[in-house]
Amino acid sequence: MAGRTARAEQVSATRELILTAAERLFAERGVYAVSNRQVSEAAGQGNNAAVGYHFGTKADLVRAIARKHSEQIERIRTRLLAEIDDSDDIRDWVACLVRPVPEHLAALGSPTWYARFCAQVMTDPALHEIIVEESLSSGSLPQVVEGVNRRLPDLPADIRAERGAMARELILHICAERERALAENTPTPRATWHDTATGLIDAIVGMWLAPVTHPGS
Amino acid sequence: MAGRTARAEQVSATRELILTAAERLFAERGVYAVSNRQVSEAAGQGNNAAVGYHFGTKADLVRAIARKHSEQIERIRTRLLAEIDDSDDIRDWVACLVRPVPEHLAALGSPTWYARFCAQVMTDPALHEIIVEESLSSGSLPQVVEGVNRRLPDLPADIRAERGAMARELILHICAERERALAENTPTPRATWHDTATGLIDAIVGMWLAPVTHPGS
DNA sequence: GCCCGAGTCAAGCAGTTGCTTTAAACTCCT
DNA sequence: AGGAGTTTAAAGCAACTGCTTGACTCGGGC
Numbered sequence: 001m002a003g004r005t006a007r008a009e010q011v012s013a014t015r016e017l018i019l020t021a022a023e024r025l026f027a028e029r030g031v032y033a034v035s036n037r038q039v040s041e042a043a044g045q046g047n048n049a050a051v052g053y054h055f056g057t058k059a060d061l062v063r064a065i066a067r068k069h070s071e072q073i074e075r076i077r078t079r080l081l082a083e084i085d086d087s088d089d090i091r092d093w094v095a096c097l098v099r100p101v102p103e104h105l106a107a108l109g110s111p112t113w114y115a116r117f118c119a120q121v122m123t124d125p126a127l128h129e130i131i132v133e134e135s136l137s138s139g140s141l142p143q144v145v146e147g148v149n150r151r152l153p154d155l156p157a158d159i160r161a162e163r164g165a166m167a168r169e170l171i172l173h174i175c176a177e178r179e180r181a182l183a184e185n186t187p188t189p190r191a192t193w194h195d196t197a198t199g200l201i202d203a204i205v206g207m208w209l210a211p212v213t214h215p216g217s
Numbered sequence: 218m219a220g221r222t223a224r225a226e227q228v229s230a231t232r233e234l235i236l237t238a239a240e241r242l243f244a245e246r247g248v249y250a251v252s253n254r255q256v257s258e259a260a261g262q263g264n265n266a267a268v269g270y271h272f273g274t275k276a277d278l279v280r281a282i283a284r285k286h287s288e289q290i291e292r293i294r295t296r297l298l299a300e301i302d303d304s305d306d307i308r309d310w311v312a313c314l315v316r317p318v319p320e321h322l323a324a325l326g327s328p329t330w331y332a333r334f335c336a337q338v339m340t341d342p343a344l345h346e347i348i349v350e351e352s353l354s355s356g357s358l359p360q361v362v363e364g365v366n367r368r369l370p371d372l373p374a375d376i377r378a379e380r381g382a383m384a385r386e387l388i389l390h391i392c393a394e395r396e397r398a399l400a401e402n403t404p405t406p407r408a409t410w411h412d413t414a415t416g417l418i419d420a421i422v423g424m425w426l427a428p429v430t431h432p433g434s
Numbered sequence: 435g436c437c438c439g440a441g442t443c444a445a446g447c448a449g450t451t452g453c454t455t456t457a458a459a460c461t462c463c464t
Numbered sequence: 465a466g467g468a469g470t471t472t473a474a475a476g477c478a479a480c481t482g483c484t485t486g487a488c489t490c491g492g493g494c
Contacts, residue, residue, distance in 0.1 A: 011470085014471085014472085018469070025343070028342060029343065030249060030341050030342055030343055031236060031249075032247060032248075032250055033248030033249055033343060035450075035451060035452080036451085036452065036453095037450080037451070037452080042474050045472075045473085046472070046473050046474075046476080047404075047471090047472050047474080048452095048473090048475095049453070050473095051452095052452070052453065052454095053471080053472085055472095059453095083437080116340075116342070120340045120341065122340075123243060123333075123336040123340045123390075124337065125244070125246060125247055125248065125397075126245050126247055126250060128397075138407075146404075154290040158406040158407070159416070159475095160408065161406050162406035162407065162416050162420075163420060165391065165394060165406075166387055166391060166420055169386060169387060169394070170383055170386060170387060170389060171256040173340075173386040174379075174382065174383060174386060177265075177382060180345075187373040189378050189382075190375070190379065190432070190433075191374065192432075198430050198432055199376070201381050201430070202429055202430050203379075203380060203383055203424045203427055204424070204429050204430065205427060206424045206426060206427020206428070207420045207421070207423045207424040208423075209423060209429070210419050210420055210423020210424070211419065211423070212419055212423060213415050213416055213418070213419050215223045215407070215408075215411075215412040218470095228440085228441070231441085231442090252480080252481060252490080253439095253481085253483095254480085254481075254482080262443090262446080263442070263443050263444075264441090264442055264443050265436080265443090265444080265445095265482095267441095267442080268445095268482095268484065269460085269482070270441080272442095274482090275482095293469065360469070372482080
């Protein structure tokens with residue numbers, strides 16, 4: 001047990017190497033602009049088919065990257081969910097929705113690549129499904145959404161869904177934009193990931209509480 | 218003059234053919250998943266290098282597509298800007314920001330591909346710059362942003378920039394999501410592009426007017 | 435009215451892709 | 465201690481990429 005077999009450690013080490021190399025290259029150059037060969041080489045594998053051996057297709061590699069992170073994010077989310085303990089403040093629930101992502105990015109240290117990676121995958125017609133089932137259908141998220149909805153004023157179901165989608169897009173793409181700015185040494189509106197989350201919570205709460213114009217206007 | 222030369226018409230016709238074929242393929246399969254060859258073939262050009270001949274690299278083709286649409290969008294925006302005529306209602310100004318995009322999509326008829334195309338290009342590290350300078354730096358947009366800012370309560374410059382970015386991301390990706398849903402025959406929260414715009418305006422105004430939590434919390 | 439040049443077509447180029455195959459190196463189990 | 469099975473390495477494959485080349489078509493200016 002202690003240290004498992006040396007072989008298994010070696011294997012999971014190269015898997016991890018490939019995973020992080022792929023994530024970096026995908027974020028910097030684009031998922032489809034990078035070949036599996038380049039990923040293998042960047043991971044220090046002389047074997048130019050290492051990606052195929054360990055993961056299969058590029059879609060499988062993308063799924064593996066997404067899963068790795070979404071597990072971490074899920075962990076943070078359940079922790080926050082426990083902390084707010086059925087609070088009545090909608091802000092707390094929105095925080096449960098928002099904070100896991102930027103907090104995860106903060107925990108990764110600098111630089112990070114996951115947000116840019118995720119934004120790309122999310123907008124790609126072929127990969128979109130993958131990341132949805134890997135990140136969005138997991139454990140505690142529906143619980144948080146339900147918690148938010150319960151503390152929300154009466155809204156038609158359609159509007160609820162619409163603003164839920166807005167919150168989702170906002171969280172992802174604002175994080176990706178900040179990550180890009182950090183990578184390019186461009187000024188960012190917020191100093192830390194935590195402050196970024198606070199800004200997102202402010203905005204999303206305001207958005208969710210906004211009055212609804214009847215479409216007949 | 219009347220009818221120009223028959224030859225020049227033929228040329229601009231095939232250019233247009235390539236442009237729309239590329240837009241559709243890019244939206245449906247992904248910008249990098251489609252080769253210039255495939256675009257040429259889909260445009261009915263026996264010449265497998267037609268894209269290269271008429272446009273150059275793929276980046277140039279993307280720029281051409283973006284320019285074509287952003288000209289139309291710019292036209293709508295200036296029209297709306299004239300209609301609100303220095304209104305004092307912030308809603309009018311936000312409408313000037315939001316409406317041009319969904320209204321342009323509505324004018325294109327169904328189905329459309331531009332929103333999905335745009336969302337992809339916007340998240341791609343290599344193409345991001347292209348569409349920014351082609352769509353966002355154009356004519357009347359800064360004017361609208363300035364108009365919105367003037368009708369906004371006092372906000373720190375950073376927060377202003379942050380929420381501006383949020384509005385931008387929201388408009389683009391919500392339109393892309395609706396377009397995707399339409400293409401897949403999935404239910405959408407709104408029946409029309411106009412209603413979608415109304416929902417976006419509600420949300421963005423609410424977001425912009427939301428109180429700002431001091432990051433010290 | 436005839437030749438020039440822009441536009442189209444078709445074939446071919448070297449380079450790269452994903453994937454398969456074969457060989458070597460290594461750990462693990464008996 | 466050695467055979468077995470797995471991981472890495474390296475080479476090779478057909479398919480496809482962008483790009484160039486040369487022949488053909490045809491409208492327009494001298």
